[in-house]
Amino acid sequence: MSAAADPQGAGLRAWLRSPSPASTWQARAQRAYLGWVAFRANPIAMAGLLIVVALVLAAIFAPLLTGSRGLDPDLPNRLLPPSAEHWLGTDQLGRDIYDRLIWGSRVTLYIVGLVSIIVAPIGLAVGTLAGYAGGWVDTVLMRIVDIFLAFPRLILALAFVAALGPGLENAVLAIALTTWSPYARIARAEVLTIRKADYIVAAEAQGASTWRILRKHVVPLCLASVIVRLTLDMAGIILTAAGLGFLGLGAQPPLPEWGAMISTGRDFLYDQWWVPTAPGAAIFLVSLGFCLLGDGLRDVLDPRSGEA
Amino acid sequence: MTDTNSAAATGKLPAAPRALRATASALVSLALTFIGLTAITFVIGRVMPADPVLAVVGDRASEEAYQRVFLEMGLDRPIWEQYLTYLGQILTGDFGTSIMTTRPVTEDILRFFPATLELATLATLIGCVIGIPLGVWAAVNQGRWIDHCARVLGLAGYSAPVFWLGMLGLLIFYGNLGWVAGPGRIDIYYDGLVEDPTGVILFDAAWHGEWEIFWNAFSHLILPAGVLGLYALAYIARMTRSFMLDQLGQEYVLAARIKGASEFSVIWRHAFRNVLVQLITIIGLTYASLLEGSVLTETVFAWPGIGQYITTSLFNADMNAVLGGTVVVGICFVGINMLSDLLYRFADPRART
Amino acid sequence: MTEARLLEVEDLRVTFRTPHGPVEAVRGVSFSLGRERLGIVGESGSGKSQTGRALLRLSARNGRVSAKKMVFDGIDLTNASERTMRRIRGARISMIMQDPRYSLNPVVKVGDQIAEAYRIHTGASARKARDRAMEMLETVRIREAGKVYDLYPHQVSGGMGQRVMIAMMLIPEPDVLIADEPTSALDVTVQMQVLALLDDMVRERGMGLVLISHDLNLVASFCDRVMVMYGGRVMEVLEAGRLHEAQHPYTRGLLNCLPSLEHPQHMLPVLTRDAGWLEEAR
Ligand SMILES: Nc1ncnc2c1ncn2[C@@H]1O[C@H](COP(=O)(O)OP(=O)(O)OP(=O)(O)O)[C@@H](O)[C@H]1O
Ligand SMILES: [Mg+2]
Numbered sequence A: 001m002s003a004a005a006d007p008q009g010a011g012l013r014a015w016l017r018s019p020s021p022a023s024t025w026q027a028r029a030q031r032a033y034l035g036w037v038a039f040r041a042n043p044i045a046m047a048g049l050l051i052v053v054a055l056v057l058a059a060i061f062a063p064l065l066t067g068s069r070g071l072d073p074d075l076p077n078r079l080l081p082p083s084a085e086h087w088l089g090t091d092q093l094g095r096d097i098y099d100r101l102i103w104g105s106r107v108t109l110y111i112v113g114l115v116s117i118i119v120a121p122i123g124l125a126v127g128t129l130a131g132y133a134g135g136w137v138d139t140v141l142m143r144i145v146d147i148f149l150a151f152p153r154l155i156l157a158l159a160f161v162a163a164l165g166p167g168l169e170n171a172v173l174a175i176a177l178t179t180w181s182p183y184a185r186i187a188r189a190e191v192l193t194i195r196k197a198d199y200i201v202a203a204e205a206q207g208a209s210t211w212r213i214l215r216k217h218v219v220p221l222c223l224a225s226v227i228v229r230l231t232l233d234m235a236g237i238i239l240t241a242a243g244l245g246f247l248g249l250g251a252q253p254p255l256p257e258w259g260a261m262i263s264t265g266r267d268f269l270y271d272q273w274w275v276p277t278a279p280g281a282a283i284f285l286v287s288l289g290f291c292l293l294g295d296g297l298r299d300v301l302d303p304r305s306g307e308a
Numbered sequence B: 001m002t003d004t005n006s007a008a009a010t011g012k013l014p015a016a017p018r019a020l021r022a023t024a025s026a027l028v029s030l031a032l033t034f035i036g037l038t039a040i041t042f043v044i045g046r047v048m049p050a051d052p053v054l055a056v057v058g059d060r061a062s063e064e065a066y067q068r069v070f071l072e073m074g075l076d077r078p079i080w081e082q083y084l085t086y087l088g089q090i091l092t093g094d095f096g097t098s099i100m101t102t103r104p105v106t107e108d109i110l111r112f113f114p115a116t117l118e119l120a121t122l123a124t125l126i127g128c129v130i131g132i133p134l135g136v137w138a139a140v141n142q143g144r145w146i147d148h149c150a151r152v153l154g155l156a157g158y159s160a161p162v163f164w165l166g167m168l169g170l171l172i173f174y175g176n177l178g179w180v181a182g183p184g185r186i187d188i189y190y191d192g193l194v195e196d197p198t199g200v201i202l203f204d205a206a207w208h209g210e211w212e213i214f215w216n217a218f219s220h221l222i223l224p225a226g227v228l229g230l231y232a233l234a235y236i237a238r239m240t241r242s243f244m245l246d247q248l249g250q251e252y253v254l255a256a257r258i259k260g261a262s263e264f265s266v267i268w269r270h271a272f273r274n275v276l277v278q279l280i281t282i283i284g285l286t287y288a289s290l291l292e293g294s295v296l297t298e299t300v301f302a303w304p305g306i307g308q309y310i311t312t313s314l315f316n317a318d319m320n321a322v323l324g325g326t327v328v329v330g331i332c333f334v335g336i337n338m339l340s341d342l343l344y345r346f347a348d349p350r351a352r353t
Numbered sequence C: 001m002t003e004a005r006l007l008e009v010e011d012l013r014v015t016f017r018t019p020h021g022p023v024e025a026v027r028g029v030s031f032s033l034g035r036e037r038l039g040i041v042g043e044s045g046s047g048k049s050q051t052g053r054a055l056l057r058l059s060a061r062n063g064r065v066s067a068k069k070m071v072f073d074g075i076d077l078t079n080a081s082e083r084t085m086r087r088i089r090g091a092r093i094s095m096i097m098q099d100p101r102y103s104l105n106p107v108v109k110v111g112d113q114i115a116e117a118y119r120i121h122t123g124a125s126a127r128k129a130r131d132r133a134m135e136m137l138e139t140v141r142i143r144e145a146g147k148v149y150d151l152y153p154h155q156v157s158g159g160m161g162q163r164v165m166i167a168m169m170l171i172p173e174p175d176v177l178i179a180d181e182p183t184s185a186l187d188v189t190v191q192m193q194v195l196a197l198l199d200d201m202v203r204e205r206g207m208g209l210v211l212i213s214h215d216l217n218l219v220a221s222f223c224d225r226v227m228v229m230y231g232g233r234v235m236e237v238l239e240a241g242r243l244h245e246a247q248h249p250y251t252r253g254l255l256n257c258l259p260s261l262e263h264p265q266h267m268l269p270v271l272t273r274d275a276g277w278l279e280e281a282r
Helices: A011-017 A024-040 A043-060 A097-133 A135-149 A153-164 A168-179 A181-195 A198-205 A210-246 A258-268 A274-301 B006-010 B015-047 B052-057 B063-072 B079-091 B105-140 B145-159 B162-176 B201-208 B211-248 B251-258 B263-300 B306-315 B319-347 C048-055 C082-088 C110-122 C126-139 C145-149 C158-170 C188-205 C216-222 C240-245 C249-257
Strands: C007-016 C023-033 C037-042 C063-066 C069-072 C093-096 C176-180 C208-213 C225-230 C233-239
Touching: A011 A024, A024 A043, A024 A274, A043 A097, A043 A274, A097 A135, A097 A168, A097 A181, A097 A210, A097 A258, A097 A274, A135 A181, A135 B015, A153 A168, A153 A210, A153 B015, A153 B263, A153 B306, A153 B319, A168 A181, A168 A210, A181 A210, A198 A210, A210 A258, A210 A274, A210 B145, A210 B263, A258 A274, A258 B162, A274 B145, A274 B162, B015 B052, B015 B079, B015 B319, B052 B063, B105 B145, B105 B201, B105 B211, B105 B263, B105 B306, B105 B319, B145 B211, B162 B211, B162 B263, B201 B211, B211 B263, B251 B263, B251 C158, B263 B306, B263 B319, B306 B319, C007 C048, C023 C048, C023 C233, C037 C048, C037 C188, C037 C216, C048 C063, C048 C069, C048 C093, C048 C176, C048 C208, C093 C158, C110 C126, C110 C145, C110 C158, C126 C145, C126 C158, C158 C176, C158 C188, C176 C188, C188 C208, C188 C216, C208 C216, C216 C240, C225 C240, C225 C249, C233 C240, C233 C249, C240 C249
Parallel strands: C037 C208, C037 C225, C093 C176, C176 C208
Antiparallel strands: C007 C023, C007 C063, C007 C069, C225 C233
């Protein structure tokens, strides 16, 4: 670990580029660094990262980025076209559309985050269990996964919301229920490849409990592929949530959810076109950002794309 | 003299049993998926709602109607028995009665389904006809500007919300330019003039030689189909590009070049044949997801299809209709995917034997 | 063998751009080929196959080929048009590829792939091409040619695939054939038959043959001359009959590694390499 002792300062680059890493920690840092170099060289992926970072910043600094008027109705100023004062115009209740979009980024992040923290653990748990237990447990679990994979997602989410009742949380739950299955597949595949690895056998021989092996060795390895997949799935999740909002089954007004904003703005399409188009553009931009980012991440983490 | 038996040993194996086995295993999968699908809709319809009877009869039903439905649904019997009854009803095509239309749900679905079919089919066609050549072209010119354009178009088409695109399309091509007809499937004065034999207006109108109706229906159809088609196109072009890149890097492509084959032949005769085999599954997947994904487009375009039927029923708390629609769309979805999987097995010589 | 020089190559270089910087696969190879059998030997990665591909101007996309001189039958290959190259490939210079498992199109019948090679350059009818392909299958000693014609590549064994490949590349009767390990998947008897077939083509039709192989014994007994490559460079060129007189330490090393009945050794020596070999003659 002596080489790792001073990774700071001018030596950092050399340390990161050193052809013979002195510790696993250095080797890992080097891989991350090389990945970052490859990622940075990909302008499309960088554009994606930029959009996603902008979304997060907008959500964090929403109070600073919006006017002091708040989101209260202001009927005398309804349906104003874009102007210096209202950058994207106002909606049918006189609320500033730009302000609502910025606040809406919080809703979007909330949906995306909630789906991720439901989906990833469930998928990981089912997949690791199936891969590690093998035998009939594996067969049964994977059958269930296959069944969920074969389902029409949007329609199923619709049916779920129909039974649970409209609302943001129910929409999130419905999306999560239709999204978890691919993660189980990923986790299982990873587990199967590393189960026979020497260090797992060694850990077992040292008497480590199954639970400990799973937690310490198996789960961390699955995480990279799960993160890539999640990033790629984000666009789909955002679009489904917006779709449910648009149908009136997701977030309910006056919550500034972008899909619901399009839905209420629909009546003004031909005369005040900016009311429904602005939130659509926001959805488009954000899901494009996640798509580009996911694509770039996969390029970096997928060894095959290193060549040619 | 050593190879007398090698030809015989590696010669053609009897194809029939293998193909049969593949079909059989696909059917078993289909059956399992069907059971899973119905189990889930059963849970959604009978277990999750606080009062499933209320979900079927609606709030305004009388006490005796409530009692009748309670017994009809067999809610007094054990849950697995209820499921088996439910399964039996579905297998005989009985989804109950819709409270919204007061007709059997099956009848409703038969009326609404052709519209969705028409939309999804045309969209898939658009996706294939433009997406495949675009993907091939992008792969052949990897790294050039056309490739970047195709990639960005692919990602953009995938990221844009279809309902938003649909509204933009209506705003521009219907509202401003007036190039196409607006929402709905056909102008009101043509409505119901041709309904047989299939319910797919374009086909029926052509069948009866009613070209005026045909073109009217077409100008209603082209915009929603184009919007859905853009999504299909984006996905198909993306996958074609990546399959093609993969194939162009294979050794057999080099072998074809060594033989002196022209670039056209290398691309279309050699590489593309392999791509096409893989694309079968992708096209099936696209078609299936357009069938279900048309829900949003149908809402924007007031398109009287199955998606709109499901959403309207949803708002009227018409549970029979919602579940019936879900099961039918689900079966189509699963069926199309299985079919394309089977088709792939027969198209690829490696999977065939 | 000094009559017509079919192929003359001087200072051929192939460089690949990779994310880790340029890789020089071939660095300044020069040789000439008449109507003879030239063997190329060298360890894995020494640039044998890349030399062959460069001659056909079919290096991978990330590769750059340069040469002071690369002339085939009076045609300058370094700046011939793509059209000209297409007419040369297959018909005049052909190449048997190393691994038949990946070199045949998996969704096209093997017979049709052979027939295609014939049709490209002769414009013959499908019927005629089929008959020719059948004949060719028999020429490479495949029994039941009619049956094999309709098989797909995954249905044929490695050895049969290699013979299909040979048939495919010989059917347009090229002037120069680059054979990249053409017999590695064949058992000894078939190997001898195939080599005899190649030999016939050289003798009777005056074809020039470049035989790439790992097998020093085979190359020594079959070829007229042997070119030894290491790290993308030519170490030396020898008359096959005088291989044992080789001067270069690398060739000597290779020879010493061969087990021999006449001079049994307790242990085979380890090949030593010298970084200086890559620099010399720069
Ligand atoms: N597309 C490419 N990009 C980068 N390097 C390459 C590429 N193709 C080949 N090389 C490198 O060129 C070198 C020479 O390869 P070549 O295939 O000519 O070896 P060879 O002598 O034929 O070996 P073998 O006996 O194993 O077939 C190798 O080190 C290989 O890694
Ligand atoms: Mg080689």
